Amino acid sequence: MRGTKRSLWVGGLLVLTLFLVSLVSGAGSGGAQRGSTYGRGPDGYGAWYAMMEQRQGVSIQRWQKPLDQWLAKGLGDRRTLLQINSGSDSLLPSSSFREWVRNGNTLVLLGVNAPVTPVPFRQRINHPAGTVLIETRRRATKVDGLLKDSAGAVVWQESLGSGKIIYASTPHLAANAYQGQEGNFELLAQVVSDSGAPIWVDEYLHGYKDRETIKQELGEENLFSYLAKTPLLLVGIQAVVMVLLAVLGQRRLGPPVELIPPPIDNSTAYITAMAQVLRKAQCSEFVVATISKAERQAIQRALGLGTDPLSNEELLAAWTQQTSRPETELRMVLNLAEKPRSLDEVKLIQWLQRLQAVRRWLPHSVRGLRP
DSSP, X not given: OHHHHHHHHHHHHXXXXXXXXXXXXXXXXXXXXXXXXXXXXXXXXXXXXXXHHHSXXXXXXXXXXXXHHHHHTOTTSOOEEEEEOOSSSOOXXXXXXXXXXXXXXXXXXXXXXXXXXXXXXXXXXXXXTOOEEEEOOBOBOSSEEEXXXXXXXXXXXXXXXXXXXXXXXXXXXXXXXXXXOHHHHHHHHHHHHTTOSOEEXXXXXXXXXXXXXXXXXXXXXXXXXXXXXXXXXXXXXXXXXXXXXXXXXXXXXXXXXXOOOOOOOHHHHHHHHHHHHHHHHTOHHHHHHHHHHHHHHHHHHHTTOOSSOOOHHHHHHHHHHHHOOOTHHHHHHHHHHHSOOOOOHHHHHHHHHHHHHHHHTOSSXXXXXXX
């Protein structure tokens, strides 16, 4: 009985500790990192901000105060403010900000609302800054487009007085995920640098605040609030959790539980056995014929051509138009699908790798093969 009470007490303390960890660390993770120049994940802007800091003749800083203090900073100074949506409601400029723009300033909003259009989700659009990779179907119509295709504009601008507001329908225009796309980074760099004014990035939008703002919002600072702004509290709580887990690991809480083996997946076992038989019999022609037929159908669906059989020339034309890749990359796959032949193991692996390369360029994602 005494052991049961001790276990309940330790378990309750562990739950409370985990709650405190999530409460303290919640502001610095998850949504706060999306679109933030502090974010190092795929949807952060840390890489783009680092590039701008190294660029000659560019002044860029982070703003970590409420926006009413931004407007109070002075309407006469020409500045550029960049706001990146973190996944909340669409960004819209207030009447005060529109008046601020009219005085010759620039407001850049990434991730505003725009209608969904019937275009492929993944598009490459040519621009003087370079090829820009866009992953959204949202387009704006009847606007002055800075980056657009046949369906409408992805990036556009609105002139107000002697200033302007620049909108983008995607919040990921120059996110870390596009570090290999120089056109994405360069386009945003040109947009915010066009006026030649100092550039500020709104980080207060993502929950980041400077010391002065934190003091104003928390009132008189105490020990806990000081630790909450440093990694020390989080490290201390994590250390306590690790100690508790180590203690609990040395005790047996309750009777032992018999481990139940996972159920056998008969389909996977059958496929594995069949693959081994075909490999020993060197029946690669059957494997090539089966995979080629399935791959041809998958490629056709990914290109938005339905399931009805089409000629090679129709598939090649759609491939070239939607991916801007040479038709030779796909022709080999189609030719082998029509006339399957036996391949040794090395050539079979090379063929599967070519299939994976073709899949990566398809406008609609499909599950890849593993040789």
